[in-house]
Amino acid sequence: MSDLTLSPASxxxxxxxxxxxxxxxxxxxxxxxxxxxxxxxxxxxxxxxFGGGHGEDQFASFLRTEQARAMAASGGIGLAESLFNALAARDGAAQ
Known part of the structure; x- marks a missing residue:
């Protein structure tokens, strides 16, 4: 079995x-x-x-996208840090 672990991003x-x-x-x-x-x-x-009809349906995705961006920018759920560590470790291993 091969070891595919990468060094930590630190x-x-x-x-x-x-x-x-x-x-x-x-x-x-x-x-x-x-x-x-x-x-x-x-x-x-x-x-x-009192729904907004088809227009509300079409623009709801923009609301979700901006809400999600605001959440991620303010720390989110910690997924970005894990992703960054994985990407940095992979980037460092490739060098």
């Missing part, structure tokens, strides 16, 4: 630019995940009475 030396890029990608991935969870949780689904 042992990887990245340039400040590359670190910023990886952190942004990690936050975007967490944001996408949170938006999908918010969709399944029902955020933005129209109410039965």
């Amino acid at each position: 042992h990887v030396t990245l340039s400040p630019v590359r670190e910023a890029e990886l952190r942004q990608v990690a936050v975007e991935l967490e944001s996408s995940f949170l938006a999908e969870m918010l969709r399944h949780g029902g955020l933005g689904t129209p109410r039965d009475s």
Whole structure:
């Protein structure tokens, strides 16, 4: 059985630019995940009475996306940090 574990990101030396890029990608991935969870949780689904019709349905995804971005930017659920560590470790192993 082969060992596929990578060294922790704390042992990887990245340039400040590359670190910023990886952190942004990690936050975007967490944001996408949170938006999908918010969709399944029902955020933005129209109410039965006094709903906004088809327009509300079409723009609800924008609400979920922005809500998810705000959540991820303020710390989110910790997924971005895990993703960043994995990406940084993979990036360091490739160098």
